[in-house]
Amino acid sequence: MRAAIEERYGSRAQVSESFGETTVDVGTGDWIDLLTFARDGLGCVFFDWLTGVDDPPDGFSVVAHLFDPVEHVHLLARTRVSRDDPRLPSATPVFRGAEWHERETFEMFGVIFEDHPYLVPLLLPDGFEGHPLRKDFVLASRVAKPWPGAKEPGESGQGSPSRRKTLPPGVPTDWGPSAATPPPVRGPRAVRPPARPEGREDGDG
Incomplete structure (x- = not known):
């Protein structure tokens, strides 16, 4: 697996192996290509989870865990987004199951997944402001x-x-x-989440 990744990405990817798990770090421009290559070229067809990691002061890491059920190979795909503009292409075109994971990462860390089909909060109550898994929250x-x-x-x-x-x-x-100065009062959002597209339900994905 390591040789195939290094052949495809060269110096654009940092590959490490530990306890039977391969970790690949790429730039945001290679994020979707890495997930696609892992699925189609490396046999990692099972999408397990995706989440964020707050790594101050620079930004956030986005991590996806993939698995090859035939060879029993684990792959951690990682990339980094800036704190000032945390944006990343959505992985849903590659793994549809990433939809809920990206929604949770969006509300907990504030990472915006572009072209996500329904990027609205998943767990927090209406009116909640802020991103509670950020270390400065x-x-x-x-x-x-x-x-x-x-x-x-x-x-x-x-x-x-x-x-x-x-x-x-x-x-x-x-x-x-x-x-001396009390914290600001958190009010409700000015804009309510959009309605889910017709024909879709929260169980889809």
């Missing part, structure tokens, strides 16, 4: 609700000395009820 529940785990010294009622409580992971030090 503040999880408000970590401030609004008691943080689980052992009590801080001084809270056990046994006379332990108190110390300054630390904020939960992911919460900036200047954010929360004690901050």
Whole structure:
């Protein structure tokens, strides 16, 4: 597999192998071609999943896991998109099952999959703003609700000395009820998601 990939893409692809899995990194311009070549030329006909990875400060990685059910070969296809303009061609023309995965990656990371047939939120409630799997997204529940785990010294009622409580992971030090400037209120989206094209249902894909 590695030789076939290197022959096709040369220096445009970075190939590595670990624990029986081959990982291929390509630019966005080769993304759809890599998925097509993996399906038609490498036997990786089974699409397993696609997701994003926030890799600050530069951008996001988009990763797809493909599988050859005959030779039992695993392939991770990866590419990177910029944080300023995270766009990538949709993989749905190659693997129709990527439709839901791209919708989830769109709402969780903000990656826009161009030419996707129905790129609207999949899991989050109406009116939700932001992308909760980005590392700079503040999880408000970590401030609004008691943080689980052992009590801080001084809270056990046994006379332990108190110390300054630390904020939960992911919460900036200047954010929360004690901050001088409260965070902006997240309002509903100005535009509701478009209706699903006639004849399609969420089970399609």
